[in-house]
Amino acid sequence: MTTLSEPQPKQHEDSDTRLRVVLMLEIQDGAQQRFLDVYEQLRHQVAAVPGHVSDQLCQSINDPRQWLITSEWEDQETFLEWVDSPAHREMVKPMHGCVSDNFRSLRYAVLRQTSAAGSTGSRAPMEVPPGLPRSEPAGHVGPPRAEPGPDGIVRHALTFTVKPGSEAEVARILSAYASPKAEVDEHTRLHRTSLFMHGNRVVRAVEVVGNLGDALRHVSMQPEVRAVEEELNPYLEEARQFGDPQSARAFFAKAALPARHQAIASSPTSGRLHRHAVLYPVRPGRGQAVAELLFDHDNLATADPTGPVAAATVFQRDDTVVRLVDLRVPAEADPAAALGVAGAQEAAELAQLLDLGPAGDLRTVAGLSAFLAARAMSPVTDRSSLSD
Numbered sequence: 001m002t003t004l005s006e007p008q009p010k011q012h013e014d015s016d017t018r019l020r021v022v023l024m025l026e027i028q029d030g031a032q033q034r035f036l037d038v039y040e041q042l043r044h045q046v047a048a049v050p051g052h053v054s055d056q057l058c059q060s061i062n063d064p065r066q067w068l069i070t071s072e073w074e075d076q077e078t079f080l081e082w083v084d085s086p087a088h089r090e091m092v093k094p095m096h097g098c099v100s101d102n103f104r105s106l107r108y109a110v111l112r113q114t115s116a117a118g119s120t121g122s123r124a125p126m127e128v129p130p131g132l133p134r135s136e137p138a139g140h141v142g143p144p145r146a147e148p149g150p151d152g153i154v155r156h157a158l159t160f161t162v163k164p165g166s167e168a169e170v171a172r173i174l175s176a177y178a179s180p181k182a183e184v185d186e187h188t189r190l191h192r193t194s195l196f197m198h199g200n201r202v203v204r205a206v207e208v209v210g211n212l213g214d215a216l217r218h219v220s221m222q223p224e225v226r227a228v229e230e231e232l233n234p235y236l237e238e239a240r241q242f243g244d245p246q247s248a249r250a251f252f253a254k255a256a257l258p259a260r261h262q263a264i265a266s267s268p269t270s271g272r273l274h275r276h277a278v279l280y281p282v283r284p285g286r287g288q289a290v291a292e293l294l295f296d297h298d299n300l301a302t303a304d305p306t307g308p309v310a311a312a313t314v315f316q317r318d319d320t321v322v323r324l325v326d327l328r329v330p331a332e333a334d335p336a337a338a339l340g341v342a343g344a345q346e347a348a349e350l351a352q353l354l355d356l357g358p359a360g361d362l363r364t365v366a367g368l369s370a371f372l373a374a375r376a377m378s379p380v381t382d383r384s385s386l387s388d
Helices: 034-049 076-083 086-095 166-176 213-220 223-236 246-255 287-302 335-339 345-351 365-375
Strands: 020-026 052-059 067-074 105-109 154-161 189-198 202-211 257-266 274-279 309-316 320-327 378-384
Touching: 020 076, 034 052, 034 067, 034 086, 034 257, 067 076, 076 086, 076 105, 086 246, 154 246, 154 309, 154 320, 166 189, 166 223, 166 378, 189 213, 189 274, 202 213, 202 274, 202 309, 202 320, 213 223, 223 257, 246 257, 257 287, 274 335, 274 365, 274 378, 287 309, 287 320, 287 345, 320 335, 335 365
Parallel strands: none
Antiparallel strands: 020 067, 020 105, 052 067, 154 202, 154 257, 189 202, 189 378, 257 309, 274 320, 309 320
8 A cells, every 4th residue: 555645735934843644545345354453453563653643543424434544743754754665565565455446645734733722832843863762742642652551661672683693793792782871861761671582583672661762762872872783783684774864764663563462460579580581483464363362361360469470561563472571480480371371272272373383282381391492582681770
């Protein structure tokens, strides 16, 4: 699905820089539920794109085949860079089979805004390092980019692959940097950063108290972090150039791995917790179903104050699913808890969604242990704020 080019209206001298995009769609007969399923996945990916503010999905009350997607962007440039990128073309491919060719894409500069609180004034564009999430602008009325979990902590992850054969060197680079200052400002601080690898895939999970965008910008501006990122560049499978805003934005948009579900024990946990991450071998198109199944397990598991699971976060984008879990016991002591499998029924359901191979078996302790050994991610770094 492409977006048609429309003439851009001239902005008034008092206007802000925001852009409103209106996409008018006609959904094919019998494809509405499939369209909604695809949109549910895409909206989280789009929300992680730098420059995105908010979006709405609407259905006509007169003709149920007619749908409308409106989105707001911080400025025209960031939207155009994203919509013309290979990352955008890959992102919207799942929608091709749901939408007819009869669609329109319209773009409008935001000149004035009025809300219940009155009209909003103009604002200057924000200076932000390319490719990183931005703070919500003044007057923003859309949903936040990343919701805090039950414990008030915002969780997000980035994932990317490195060139085969470079894994040991990449792990050395990523484990060697000095931790940036935890305090960002009076409202925001870094809580914890955990980095894992499985083969040539890297997953960096970040926990923040306060504003995620402010925290990531704070980290990106630290000289030691910039040096590490530059040292890492030659080993990436997909090249990125931080000096090229379009390249950097496309890289980080594709690397975003949102936290789909979070479950935290309501009662405090005493003693040491063991943090583990698992990368699931998801069958094509079943990523969301795997995430939902794991979430159902984790909701029940964390409700048991004596159980092994203290907290769990499921990160998912398309068919990349990673579960980060804090256990009261080592993973090897309870592989079922480490994997999110509570019994025979869950094992059977999960097995249908995963590519276990001919010898894979989630119904026995031996099978669970073998699967955990094969899919557990290797920890590289795990750093917490000293003030926690």
